[in-house]
Amino acid sequence: MEGERSPAPREKGRDSPFARSPGPSSSFADPDWFWDEDIQAKRARVETIVQGMCFSPHTPALVPGKARARDDSCCPGKARERKRKQSLPMQQGPLKPGPAGDHGSRKGGPRVREQLHQLKQQLRHLQKHILRAAELRDTAQNPGGSETDKGPLRAQQRKGYRRRPWAPDSDHYQGSRGDHSEEENHRASEAEHQSEEPRFLPCGAQALLEILRKELTGAVSQAVDSVLQKVLLDPPGHLTRLGRSFQGLVPEGRSEPSPPERGACKDLFPLATLPRRAQPQPGVLVQNFSLAKSLDPPRYPVSLRMIPTPYQGPPANCPLTAPSPIQENQTLRQLLGHRPSGHWSSSLPQDSTPQSHRSSESGLRPWGAVRLRPSVPSQQQYALPFASPHLERLPVLPSVKLEQGGLQAVADVLPFPSVHISEGLNPGHLKKAKLMFFFTRYPSSNLLKTYFPDVQFNRCITSQMIKWFSNFREFYYIQMEKFARQATTDGVTNPKMLVVLRDSELFRALNMHYNKGNDFEVPDCFLEVASLTLQEFFRAVSAGKDSDPSWKKPIYKIISKLDSDIPDIFKSSSHPQELFQN
DNA sequence: AGCGGCCCTG
DNA sequence: CAGGGCCGCT
Numbered sequence: 001m002e003g004e005r006s007p008a009p010r011e012k013g014r015d016s017p018f019a020r021s022p023g024p025s026s027s028f029a030d031p032d033w034f035w036d037e038d039i040q041a042k043r044a045r046v047e048t049i050v051q052g053m054c055f056s057p058h059t060p061a062l063v064p065g066k067a068r069a070r071d072d073s074c075c076p077g078k079a080r081e082r083k084r085k086q087s088l089p090m091q092q093g094p095l096k097p098g099p100a101g102d103h104g105s106r107k108g109g110p111r112v113r114e115q116l117h118q119l120k121q122q123l124r125h126l127q128k129h130i131l132r133a134a135e136l137r138d139t140a141q142n143p144g145g146s147e148t149d150k151g152p153l154r155a156q157q158r159k160g161y162r163r164r165p166w167a168p169d170s171d172h173y174q175g176s177r178g179d180h181s182e183e184e185n186h187r188a189s190e191a192e193h194q195s196e197e198p199r200f201l202p203c204g205a206q207a208l209l210e211i212l213r214k215e216l217t218g219a220v221s222q223a224v225d226s227v228l229q230k231v232l233l234d235p236p237g238h239l240t241r242l243g244r245s246f247q248g249l250v251p252e253g254r255s256e257p258s259p260p261e262r263g264a265c266k267d268l269f270p271l272a273t274l275p276r277r278a279q280p281q282p283g284v285l286v287q288n289f290s291l292a293k294s295l296d297p298p299r300y301p302v303s304l305r306m307i308p309t310p311y312q313g314p315p316a317n318c319p320l321t322a323p324s325p326i327q328e329n330q331t332l333r334q335l336l337g338h339r340p341s342g343h344w345s346s347s348l349p350q351d352s353t354p355q356s357h358r359s360s361e362s363g364l365r366p367w368g369a370v371r372l373r374p375s376v377p378s379q380q381q382y383a384l385p386f387a388s389p390h391l392e393r394l395p396v397l398p399s400v401k402l403e404q405g406g407l408q409a410v411a412d413v414l415p416f417p418s419v420h421i422s423e424g425l426n427p428g429h430l431k432k433a434k435l436m437f438f439f440t441r442y443p444s445s446n447l448l449k450t451y452f453p454d455v456q457f458n459r460c461i462t463s464q465m466i467k468w469f470s471n472f473r474e475f476y477y478i479q480m481e482k483f484a485r486q487a488t489t490d491g492v493t494n495p496k497m498l499v500v501l502r503d504s505e506l507f508r509a510l511n512m513h514y515n516k517g518n519d520f521e522v523p524d525c526f527l528e529v530a531s532l533t534l535q536e537f538f539r540a541v542s543a544g545k546d547s548d549p550s551w552k553k554p555i556y557k558i559i560s561k562l563d564s565d566i567p568d569i570f571k572s573s574s575h576p577q578e579l580f581q582n
Numbered sequence: 583a584g585c586g587g588c589c590c591t592g
Numbered sequence: 593c594a595g596g597g598c599c600g601c602t
Contacts, residue, residue, distance in 0.1 A: 464593095467595090471593055
C-alpha cells in the first residue's frame with residue numbers, strides 16, 4: 001500500500017532543480033511517513049477483512065499478501081520519498097514568521113497503532129466465528145453442494161459480484177433475473193447486502209453478523225477517525241505536495257527559439273516530464289510559423305483560440321469566478337487537494353484503467369480521495385475533484401459511511417492555523433498575492449482587505465501589498481515588452497498571431513515568477529489578458545510609439561480594465577498557507 | 583496633502 | 593522585493 005499516497009507519475013516533475021534547494025526544513029523526511037504508510041497498510045487490511053466479512057467469508061482477502069501485492073503492482077514505484085518545497089525565502093525578518101509547518105504532535109500515533117492491532121486480532125477472531133457458523137449451516141443444509149459452488153463463485157467474486165456463498169439458493173436467485181444487465185445485478189446484489197441478506201441466514205449467524213457489523217463499524221470508524229484526524233492535522237503540504245512537471249516552452253508566432261533561454265530550459269526541465277506536444281522542437285516551430293504566415297490569420301488555429309480582439313472589453317470572467325457558494329468543509333477538501341490536475345495529467349500514460357482507478361480511489365482506502373490527488377484528466381481549470389459526489393461514490397460499507405461522517409466532523413471542526421490575525425505579511429501572503437495576480441493586476445486596497453482577512457491592515461501593510469502588485473506588474477510588463485519586441489524582430493506582422501498559451505515561453509516566464517513550483521493552475525483568463533497585453537505592446541512597438549516616453553500608459557490603461565473576479569477560495573485565509581507554504 | 587502608480591535602483 | 597523620487601489625480 002505504500003504507493004497509494006500520491007499518483008506516481010507526477011512525482012518526477014518534482015525532480016526539477018527548482019523544486020528543491022538544500023535547506024533546513026526537513027521535517028518530512030521523517031520516520032512518521034513510514035509509520036503513516038504502515039497505518040494505511042493496516043487500515044487497508046482491516047477494510048479488506050471487513051469487506052470479506054460482509055460479502056463472503058471465502059474471499060481470499062485474508063491472505064495478507066494479496067491486497068498488498070495487487071496494490072503494489074498497480075502503483076509501482078510510488079513509495080519513493082516525498083519531497084517538499086522549501087518555504088520561500090523571505091526578507092522580512094522582523095515580521096511574524098509563518099506558521100511552523102509541522103504541527104509536531106503525533107501523540108495519537110501509538111494509540112491508534114495499538115488500536116488497529118487489537119482490531120485486527122478481533123477481526124480474525126470474529127471471522128473465524130462466522131466462518132464456522134457459515135460452514136455449519138452450509139453442511140447442514142446443502143451437504144453436497146458447497147463444493148460445486150466454489151469454483152464459479154470465486155470467479156464471479158473476482159468480477160465484482162458479491163455473492164453469499166452461505167445462501168443455498170443464491171444461484172437460483174441470481175439466475176432468476178439472469179437477463180438483467182451486469183450493472184443491475186451488481187446493484188441488486190449490493191442492495192441485498194444492505195437489507196435482504198439476513199433473511200437467508202440462520203438466526204444464530206444473523207445475530208452474529210449483526211453484532212459483528214456493529215462491532216466492526218464502531219471500531220473501524222473510530223480508528224479511521226483518529227487516523228484521519230491525525231492525517232488532517234498534518235501540515236497540508238505533506239498531503240498535497242506532489243511533483244508536477246513543467247509545461248511547454250514554445251513561444252507563439254516566433255520563427256526561432258532564443259538560444260540561451262531555450263538551452264537553459266532544456267537543462268532545467270526534464271524532457272521526459274514534458275507533454276510530448278510541448279517539447280521544444282524548433283523544426284516544428286519553424287513549420288508552424290511559416291504555415292501561420294501563409295494562412296489567413298483567422299484560420300491559424302493558435303490565434304483562433306478564444307482570443308478576444310483588443311478593445312472588445314474585458315474577457316469573459318474565469319470559469320471559477322462564480323463557482324457557486326463554496327461550502328465550508330468543501331473548502332477544506334479543496335484546500336487539501338486543490339492542486340488542479342490540469343492538462344499535465346492528460347499526458348500521462350493511460351494509467352487510469354478501471355482497475356488502477358478503483359484501487360486507488362475507492363476500494364480499500366476511501367480517504368485516498370482526500371489524501372492524494374488521483375490523476376483526473378481534466379481540462380477544466382477548476383474541477384474540484386473532491387467535491388462530495390466523489391466521496392459518495394465510495395463503497396457502501398457501513399464503516400465507510402461512518403468514516404465519511406467522521407471526515408465531515410473533522411473537517412467541520414478543523415481550525416485553520418492561519419485564522420490568527422497576523423500583524424505582518426508572511427511568505428504565504430506573498431504567494432497568495434502572486435496567485436491573485438493571475439486574476440487581478442490592479443487590486444484596490446479594499447479588495448486586498450477582503451481577500452486577506454487574516455491580515456491586520458494598516459497603512460504600512462496596505463502600501464506594502466500595493467507595492468507587491470506594483471512589482472508584479474512591473475515584471476509582467478517587462479516580459480510583455482520583451483516578447484513583443486522579440487516578435488517584431490522575428491518578423492511577426494499580425495498581432496493576433498501573438499497568443500500566450502500554456503506551452504509558450506512567455507507563459508513559462510510568468511508562471512515561474514508568480515507560480516513558482518507550479519502549484520496552481522493558471523486560469524485561462526490570465527492567458528487571455530496576457531495575450532492581449534502582448535498584442536498591445538506589439539502594436540505599440542511595431543507602430544513606433546515607443547519613442548513617446550509615456551507610450552506604455554495607454555496599454556496600462558487597457559490592461560487595468562481587464563481584471564477578473566477572484567475565486568472565492570482565495571478568501572479563505574488559509575489558502576496559500578495550506579497549500580504552498582511548506 | 584494624501585494617495586496610487588510608475589520608474590529606477592540596490 | 594523594498595526604498596525612494598517623481599508625477600498625476602482627488
